[in-house]
Amino acid sequence: MKESFSGNPLFPGWYADPEARIFNNRYWIYPTYSAPYDEQVFFDAFYSDNLVEWIKVEGILKKEDITWARRAMWAPSPIEKNGKYYYYFAANDIQSNDELGGIGVAVADSPEGPFKDALGKPLIDQIHYGAQPIDPHVFIDDDGKAYLYYGGWGHCNVVMLNEDMISLSSFSDGSTYKEITPDHFIEGPCMIKREGKYYFMWSEGSWGGPNYSVAYAISNSPLGPFKRVGKILQQHSEVATGAGHHGMLQIPGTDDWYIVYHRRPLTENDANHREVCIDSLSFNKDGTIEPVTITFTGAPFTPLKK
Template identity: 35%
Template sequence: MAVCSVIYFGGVQAVTAEEIYYNNPIGNMTDIGDPYILKDDGKYYMYATSAPGVGFLVWESDNLVDWEEYGLAYDHMHSDLWATGDFWAPEVIKHGDTYYMSYSARNQEDSLRIAIATSDSPTGPFVDANPDLIADEGSYIDGHFFIDDDGTPYFYYVKDNYENIVDGKHVSHIYVQEMANDLLSLVGEPQFLLEPDHEWEDPNGDYQWNEGPFVIKHEDRYYLMYSANFFAGPNYAVGYAVSDNPMGPFEKSDTNPILTSDLSKGISGPGHNSVTKGLDDETLYIVYHIHTDPNNPSGNRRPAIDRLYFEDGELKVDGPTTDDVQLK
């Protein structure tokens, strides 16, 4: 929602800069998940789990609030058909003049695998450049690119509990690995980072989740955000861990979770977040999904945003909100 400020000079009306307000959920898209927003050349592009049997839609916005669907950014029907479905959690970054998409999908052997696709445009079409990024067997999801200040690229990802069984329980683990400079392959050995081990993450359940990694750097420290619990349940929530090194070890915050359900506001299951900057290119916003029907949580979700900030070394969220909030 946009509002123009009006100032009067000697009876003459002058219109100043436009003020943008939002209230959650943003946009009119439903039945999506895992929203990722790329800010590029003054425009915003949103990618999400959105066309599970085909690929991924992309939406465009000039102000982070009003969104228009562009179409399919990635269409698997135009590839070698390595996957059978379950196209999840796309993330896109620009590196040099190329846009890189990480996504996961289910292969012919029924394992979830991570692929890298590239394009010369943020809207696509993205074409597979490496359809099987991780050499190890198993199911892997939720790839996240992070390029450090010195130019070293890292890739965070999840060994999914679909196949990862520990002591008879299905457990998701978060790993990190260095990437080659072309962002098309991994180098070195994977480093284990996180597992569900705090009470709010249900560490004794038959199925356990730490997933959706996203890293931001602040004052030479690395903040690894993640989601825990079942994405289609009301306990899905966001926490974070901190390290002095992008390869870890990471220590989870005692203030977790930092973003949780608030049914009094109609917010259920906030999670699988990314982070983007506001119109001022300074203010940080957490981008996350919530259940479309908070009283009946499911895989049908909608995007939301709220301000993200640091206070005394701790990561905090002004939310979840549903009232009108001015966008910075």
């Protein structure tokens, strides 16, 4: 039997900034709808049982559900805790502390939503340490502590979430916000943990250009320090440009990893013409990440064990 592959892109439509998760023994991808800011007023999601066949769930969270959101709804990052699904997202693309917007949080009883605003206001609505409040990424460590990484404009912050997942905690030194910006950081943080090490990843370059890419650091702590190691994802002259802003999937019980990211087809010049793709990511024996070669092949048929 010939092995089947997902192909890239994974599904039709212009989408970007994908977060990848496994919920209820099913693969999920939560992207940004890639369009002009005033049209980015809803989120769709996609799920699969095998990485190859994907089904779209439309409108899991919409502007109408968020009283303070009006445009530029971006970069969602959901996570499950205590049977609830918490969905962090950016809205309004605020340029100053005088504007309403930032990072919000919605909640649902299932991965497909519908999600509802948990606070009626942003969770983070101010610019701290120069970081625009966009591109949230939520990570729960093995000890149960939940961290939210975020930031644009070349600055990255981390906050710790309380047990309720909808309010901010304080670090041991009494601070709420910590800047953790590595060299060349622009936006799109992402964190995974493997063999006791913290792998912090981010996007570099301009999101609308061909040189958008992903780099990483390794640390012994979720708070860093994060010293840049190098690029692991970038354009390929025969495949696509602007490869960046990603999420990660680990096949349960294995050391098989996939990077889920967006890229721009070679035929496209519109900055918003981005599509979601997947490729294999592997680690070297010394724990460093082998740079990814982007493909048209994608991922093999990989059902989750029941």
